[in-house]
Amino acid sequence: MILLRLALKSLRSRILTVSLTVFAIALSVALFLGVEKVRTGAKASFADTISGTDLIVGARSGGVQLLLYSVFRVGNATNNVTWQSYQDIAARPEVKWIVPLSLGDSHRGFRVLGTTTAFFDRYKYRGGRDIDFAQGTQFNDLFDTVLGADVASELGYKIGDEIVVAHGVASFTEHDDKPFRVSGILEKTGTPVDRTVFVSLAAIEAIHIDWQGGGRSQTPISAKDVRQMDLKPKSVSAALVGVTSRLKIFTLQRWINDYTQEPLLAILPGVALSELWSLIGVAETALIGVSTMVVITALLGMIAMIFSGLNERRREMALLRAIGARPRTILTLLTTEAALMSLMAVLLGLALLYTGLFVAQSYIDAAFGLYLEITWPSRRELVVLALVVLAGTLVSLIPALRAYFLSLADGMQVRS
Amino acid sequence: MVASIDIKGLRFSWRGRTSFSLAVPDLKVAAGEKLFLLGESGTGKSTLLSLICGITTPSEGRLVLDGTNLPDLSASARDRFRAEHIGVIFQMFNLLPYASPLENILLPLAFAPNRKARVANQRAEALRLTSALGLNETLVTSAGTTELSIGQQQRVAAARALIGGPKLIVADEPTSALDATSQAAFVDLLMTQAEAAGATLLMVSHDARLANRFDRHLDLADVAQATRGMA
Numbered sequence: 001m002i003l004l005r006l007a008l009k010s011l012r013s014r015i016l017t018v019s020l021t022v023f024a025i026a027l028s029v030a031l032f033l034g035v036e037k038v039r040t041g042a043k044a045s046f047a048d049t050i051s052g053t054d055l056i057v058g059a060r061s062g063g064v065q066l067l068l069y070s071v072f073r074v075g076n077a078t079n080n081v082t083w084q085s086y087q088d089i090a091a092r093p094e095v096k097w098i099v100p101l102s103l104g105d106s107h108r109g110f111r112v113l114g115t116t117t118a119f120f121d122r123y124k125y126r127g128g129r130d131i132d133f134a135q136g137t138q139f140n141d142l143f144d145t146v147l148g149a150d151v152a153s154e155l156g157y158k159i160g161d162e163i164v165v166a167h168g169v170a171s172f173t174e175h176d177d178k179p180f181r182v183s184g185i186l187e188k189t190g191t192p193v194d195r196t197v198f199v200s201l202a203a204i205e206a207i208h209i210d211w212q213g214g215g216r217s218q219t220p221i222s223a224k225d226v227r228q229m230d231l232k233p234k235s236v237s238a239a240l241v242g243v244t245s246r247l248k249i250f251t252l253q254r255w256i257n258d259y260t261q262e263p264l265l266a267i268l269p270g271v272a273l274s275e276l277w278s279l280i281g282v283a284e285t286a287l288i289g290v291s292t293m294v295v296i297t298a299l300l301g302m303i304a305m306i307f308s309g310l311n312e313r314r315r316e317m318a319l320l321r322a323i324g325a326r327p328r329t330i331l332t333l334l335t336t337e338a339a340l341m342s343l344m345a346v347l348l349g350l351a352l353l354y355t356g357l358f359v360a361q362s363y364i365d366a367a368f369g370l371y372l373e374i375t376w377p378s379r380r381e382l383v384v385l386a387l388v389v390l391a392g393t394l395v396s397l398i399p400a401l402r403a404y405f406l407s408l409a410d411g412m413q414v415r416s
Numbered sequence: 417m418v419a420s421i422d423i424k425g426l427r428f429s430w431r432g433r434t435s436f437s438l439a440v441p442d443l444k445v446a447a448g449e450k451l452f453l454l455g456e457s458g459t460g461k462s463t464l465l466s467l468i469c470g471i472t473t474p475s476e477g478r479l480v481l482d483g484t485n486l487p488d489l490s491a492s493a494r495d496r497f498r499a500e501h502i503g504v505i506f507q508m509f510n511l512l513p514y515a516s517p518l519e520n521i522l523l524p525l526a527f528a529p530n531r532k533a534r535v536a537n538q539r540a541e542a543l544r545l546t547s548a549l550g551l552n553e554t555l556v557t558s559a560g561t562t563e564l565s566i567g568q569q570q571r572v573a574a575a576r577a578l579i580g581g582p583k584l585i586v587a588d589e590p591t592s593a594l595d596a597t598s599q600a601a602f603v604d605l606l607m608t609q610a611e612a613a614g615a616t617l618l619m620v621s622h623d624a625r626l627a628n629r630f631d632r633h634l635d636l637a638d639v640a641q642a643t644r645g646m647a
Contacts, residue, residue, distance in 0.1 A: 005519075009514040010512075013514030319512065322471075323524040324498050325495070325499075326492050328492075
């Protein structure tokens with residue numbers, strides 16, 4: 001008890017160096033916990049990219065690949081699903097709803113997605129959140145388009161603007177004969193929806209109706225004439241499917257995977273997402289590694305500080321010895337000081353983290369679509385914090401042992 | 417009368433880059449006696465005090481304090497013995513700068529349960545001692561240790577040595593940092609309080625002027641033979 005009081009008073013008497021050391025450790029702890037928060041937040045955001053969808057259906061390829069092009073708009077579909085197969089799936093009794101996805105075109109680097117208005121009702125993210133319209137409405141006319149939040153903000157579009165869709169993903173040929181009008185702009189979601197240009201499935205058909213084999217045909221059809229034509233698509237890239245009951249998911253999945261007319265693949269989004277995360281999850285290990293190094297560096301700083309203070313404290317130790325303290329008491333005093341510093345650092349680190357979270361949470365969500373939940377420290381985090389205090393105490397044994405031997409040698413007199 | 421300090425055939429030697437040895441053939445101090453040891457630096461003064469306080473151990477001989485032969489005790493038992501039986505005053509830097517004067521005075525009690533048990537009201541006893549030593553109460557309770565003058569610090573150190581009534585007070589040049597007029601006053605106060613507590617007082621100094629105030633004074637050179645050499 002007396003040692004604890006002495007340790008506290010001794011620390012207070014060196015307030016400047018002690019607080020700098022504590023602050024350094026606190027920052028490293030806050031960084032470590034922050035990285036941990038971002039990591040779990042990113043993982044959760046990633047897993048929350050799509051929810052409410054039971055199956056994603058596409059041409060047979062790999063699960064991750066299907067997920068990448070249908071949800072993340074990365075890469076391309078190797079093959080399409082014919083409209084007939086799509087109709088067959090839609091007609092299954094297990095299917096509650098189905099939303100077609102038609103990919104292939106782009107607008108100034110953003111992918112164009114042909115779909116139905118049902119997409120805006122069925123696509124959910126972050127545990128069942130709906131996509132909301134920031135402005136305007138979903139497409140009513142054939143050449144209406146809805147823009148994701150990033151598309152609108154980066155390209156500066158507003159309701160009523162005209163945009164032209166380019167053929168293919170990186171091409172210079174444009175469907176400039178059939179411009180679109182912006183009818184709606186979506187709220188930011190933090191998902192690939194933000195970077196997508198939405199048009200109706202019929203519009204995709206309409207802009208390609210006079211194209212043959214990747215080039216414009218000799219007999220163009222005007223935007224006005226195309227409205228009179230049958231715009232039923234021949235195929236789609238993929239489809240999102242909701243089932244009537246969760247119990248039916250596997251029945252339907254098996255039926256689709258065993259479909260004989262065409263090689264198809266149905267995947268569970270959650271499974272494919274965690275498969276994909278395990279691929280990019282290597283980065284999280286690197287992040288943890290770096291922040292661990294920062295914590296270790298800060299603890300080394302504390303050791304250096306204790307060491308540098310030892311010489312000027314020899315007088316104090318000799319005095320303690322003279323009034324009856326054992327060398328072991330000196331050792332305990334120094335480790336107690338280190339333990340107190342580590343403890344204060346951990347508490348300050350937590351305070352810094354939560355202050356930072358409260359201040360920056362909404363900004364991070366808006367800017368990066370990364371939602372960092374403010375919760376009590378997890379068990380894992382508490383273990384890490386306890387380890388920091390323990391490590392701080394343990395490493396302080398090095399200077400404390402030095403002090404122990406110094407005080408044995410010095411006795412009551414400091415020999416210099 | 418029982419001897420407070422009884423040294424016989426004591427030898428200490430230390431070898432490092434230089435060698436040093438000290439021999440104390442015979443030294444007896446009676447309980448309650450006030451003994452002045454006159455010693456220049458280099459005469460083995462610090463070593464003798466370290467031996468008496470049980471911080472260093474002799475290579476041979478007897479060193480009996482109040483009936484306990486210190487060399488027989490383990491290192492931690494000697495630390496405990498020192499805490500319980502000896503109050504030490506140094507020339508300077510007597511106090512922990514970060515603790516208050518009052519806390520400094522009470523600090524030895526944390527290491528000495530028996531001394532602690534003898535003090536019913538710690539604060540009152542500390543204040544009684546300091547007021548007897550001529551320190552005013554607010555200085556002890558409210559001032560920071562570093563705000564005190566050297567003379568005031570030495571009195572706080574004296575109170576710390578006296579609290580809980582240890583049998584032996586060892587003072588190592590306690591007055592060297594004081595000016596001439598306060599030296600005598602300090603020694604008188606220290607003697608009065610040691611006497612009141614029934615403690616033996618052993619003071620070592622290089623300044624012979626204070627010697628005749630003590631019951632007995634000895635020249636350290638007559639008591640102990642120190643030899644130095646290169647190893």
